[in-house]
Structure formats: C-alpha cells, structure tokens
Amino acid sequence: MKTILTPSRPELKEIWNEFKIRNPKTRIRDAARELNTTEAELVATGIGETAILLEGDFRELLKEVGTLGHVMALTRNDHVVHERKGVYENVSFNNHVGLALGPDIDLRLFLGDWKFGFAVHENDRHSLQFFNSFGDAAHKIYLTDKSNKEAFDALVAKYAAADQEVNLLVKPREEKKMEEENTPDIDTAAFQAEWLTLKDTHDFFGLLRKYKLSRKQALRLAPEGYAYRIAPDSMKAIFDGASETQVPIMVFVSNQNCIQIHTGPVDKIFVMGPWLNIMDPEFNLHLRQDAIDEAWVVKKPSEAGIVTGIELIDKEGTMFNQFFGKRKPGIPELPEWTQLVEKTAIPFEG
Structure with a gap:
C-alpha cells in the first residue's frame, strides 16, 4: 500500500x-x-x-x-x-455487510473497506x-x-490500539471519471419491458448491471413517464411542501461505505449560501444545491405499486441523494407524497 x-x-x-x-x-x-x-x-x-x-x-x-x-x-x-x-x-452483520434497524438510526453498512x-x-x-x-x-x-x-x-x-505510534498508510485517491452519457447500443425495448416488470426497487441495480448502463443513461432510456427531469432548484420547494403538509419522507445519503436513512416529517428549512438545510431537533440535512447537475423524478414498479423517488446526480454522474415518501416493503407509497412531488417539483427547461 x-x-x-x-x-x-x-x-x-x-x-x-x-x-x-x-x-x-x-x-x-x-x-x-x-x-x-x-x-x-x-x-x-x-x-x-x-x-x-x-x-x-x-x-x-x-x-x-x-x-x-x-x-x-x-x-x-x-x-x-x-x-x-x-x-x-438491531445491529447485525452478514460477513461485512451490516444493518442497523432502529426507528431512528437506520443504516446499511459496508465494512469491506x-x-x-x-x-x-x-x-x-x-x-x-x-x-x-x-x-x-x-x-x-x-x-x-x-x-x-x-x-x-x-x-x-x-x-484502543495497543500501539498508538502509527503512521497511517492510505491509498492515493483515484480521480473521478465522468460517466458516459451517450446513448448505448442496447435493446431499448427489452430494457423498458424489464423496468416495467420490476417487483422490488432494489432490483433496479441489477437491471443497470445487466444492460451495462450508467444511472443517467438508464433514466434517459426509461419507459415513457417513468423518469423525467426537474429543475435542480426544485428541492427547496419540495422541502417546504413536505414541511407545510407534514408528509413523512425518507432521505437517503450514501457513500461507498454506508447508507444512512431518515424517515419522518421535516420542519425547519432554510438556505445559507450554497447549502439547503433541514434543521430539526433529531434530524439535520445539509445539501449543496450547486452540486446538483441533474435532478430526476423516477418511478419504479414494485409488488405494492409504483414507488416515486427523487434522485440527485452530480457532474461526474454519481447519484448522491435520494428521497421517497415514507413506506415499508409491501405497503403502497403515500398518495400525499406523490401529490407533493407533482405539485412542487419545478419542470426542467433545457
């Protein structure tokens, strides 16, 4: 190393x-x-x-x-x-993949690195x-x-480590590469057909791997009405709408080693510089609005019906933030969430 x-x-x-x-x-x-x-x-x-x-x-x-x-x-x-x-x-592990499944602390842990x-x-x-x-x-x-x-x-x-006199050996950070945005040569009809027959939102990752698609490529090839871009500055209006209606939402933030999820209503919303903030007693979110290159509303079928999410993607093509209405597996999403997205998301003009 x-x-x-x-x-x-x-x-x-x-x-x-x-x-x-x-x-x-x-x-x-x-x-x-x-x-x-x-x-x-x-x-x-x-x-x-x-x-x-x-x-x-x-x-x-x-x-x-x-x-x-x-x-x-x-x-x-x-x-x-x-x-x-x-x-x-309820912290548990299967090899190096773990879960923390409490009503407040909700994590997916990837301890391999x-x-x-x-x-x-x-x-x-x-x-x-x-x-x-x-x-x-x-x-x-x-x-x-x-x-x-x-x-x-x-x-x-x-x-505590027995030896505290250690010089850390870290790997050189790899340069991020821009994801390919060109439309790939695939069987688009087959891809869209498989999208429409998804049974679980987690199966979407397998669909991307099967067709060797980046996130952006997949969203651009989505079946009609199942993915559409919204203005990157839509998030303030969406947060405000969630606060006003008290519709409970799910907020996913991830890196390579952990996914952290908040489920519940949000209340205090404000902007400070480039940061859009949720500042509630038990939950805080700090989102750099200027990092949003593309924002999408994405609909995925499940056994309980359509699941509507908002996905934020940066300039390198990485999806770094996701939002859903509060839901549990096997239970339909809240219609109030669907209505909130339709009402408050600002159409993309580009």
Whole structure:
C-alpha cells in the first residue's frame, strides 16, 4: 500500500493547527483537500491528545454502540451531510455487510473497506470516527447530552490500539471519471419491458448491471413517464411542501461505505449560501444545491405499486441523494407524497 504525498505527522500537525486558527469555520473534509492530505490523517495528528486509534473488529464494536444510548449518527459524501439522532438498535452483520434497524438510526453498512477508526475528543465533543483506505470518512458517531459517557469510555478502552505510534498508510485517491452519457447500443425495448416488470426497487441495480448502463443513461432510456427531469432548484420547494403538509419522507445519503436513512416529517428549512438545510431537533440535512447537475423524478414498479423517488446526480454522474415518501416493503407509497412531488417539483427547461 502506498502513502499519499503529505508531510510527516509532526509537520502535518503544525500545518493543521495553523490552518484551524486561520480558518475556524472550514470543515475538516474541505480542509484536507486544501492541504493535499486526507481527513483520516488530519484526525491522526491528534493521537495522544485529541484522538485514540482503535483496532479490532469494527463489526463487534458497532454491535456495542447501542450501550451508548442516544447519539448522533453522521454519514456524508462530497455534497450532502446527513445527521440523525437516536439509539443504535438491531445491529447485525452478514460477513461485512451490516444493518442497523432502529426507528431512528437506520443504516446499511459496508465494512469491506472500513480501514481506520478513532475515538475523538475535540471542542467538548466525543465521537467515534471511521475512515476507508483512502482516508475518507465512512461514518461518524457523536455523543449527545443524553449519551452514556461511561459506556463510551469503556468501549474506547476495549478497542484502543495497543500501539498508538502509527503512521497511517492510505491509498492515493483515484480521480473521478465522468460517466458516459451517450446513448448505448442496447435493446431499448427489452430494457423498458424489464423496468416495467420490476417487483422490488432494489432490483433496479441489477437491471443497470445487466444492460451495462450508467444511472443517467438508464433514466434517459426509461419507459415513457417513468423518469423525467426537474429543475435542480426544485428541492427547496419540495422541502417546504413536505414541511407545510407534514408528509413523512425518507432521505437517503450514501457513500461507498454506508447508507444512512431518515424517515419522518421535516420542519425547519432554510438556505445559507450554497447549502439547503433541514434543521430539526433529531434530524439535520445539509445539501449543496450547486452540486446538483441533474435532478430526476423516477418511478419504479414494485409488488405494492409504483414507488416515486427523487434522485440527485452530480457532474461526474454519481447519484448522491435520494428521497421517497415514507413506506415499508409491501405497503403502497403515500398518495400525499406523490401529490407533493407533482405539485412542487419545478419542470426542467433545457
């Protein structure tokens, strides 16, 4: 494994401390890019002071997070941050794929590349932070004023690495490639026919693989009426509509290592700079509106009827945020959600 080209830990620690003084409001993920390093390496500069390196089976650690009680789970990617408070319940794993299925903390966990873990104490906040082999954040867990701090201390002591003098070896970040947007040479009629006979929304991923389609390509080839573009700035109107009607929604945010889901109503919506925010007591979302290259309303058949979703795609062709009405497998979606999308989404003109 090759180290990314960054200064040694003592040099990086000094650079990072000076950066924080000059840029107190810059998020650590953005700071890492400005400093040509990784978030994991910045956190590691605090080992012995603000950070403790963790080791062991992170699956077993996550099964014990429920002992901490009420915490805040954070999952993000380049464009959106999802913060949900609650208790980790019903955590289970099948090999390296896991679930947390509580009424508040709802996660899909892909631990195959959870490489580094830390317990962090900074700015009067305690957290568990996990990173992949590229040094990017996979998932973070923050204590709240309702958490069990003694259980946190016991968990950290149990999983603290014996050797804290370790220089992290991270993989060089691969450059993102723009996805091909040209219409591929496939049997479009067959693809559309299979779309129309889907029994479960999760089967859509298999459909893309079968026909070797990117997300954008698939949406452009969708059966008539099953996918249509909306204006990227539709999300404020949709959030406002959900707040006004109190229609419970599902908000999915994912990276390569975790999917985090909020289910419920949303209330306080506001814009600050490029960020569109939901700021409720138990759920916060921070969405960079300027990262939305394309926004789509997508309809997929299921055994319980049509499932209507909103998908946000960036310039590289990556889908980074999804929204649905509250639903459970086998139960039809809420008609109020369908009506909300039809009423508030702004038509795309292009």
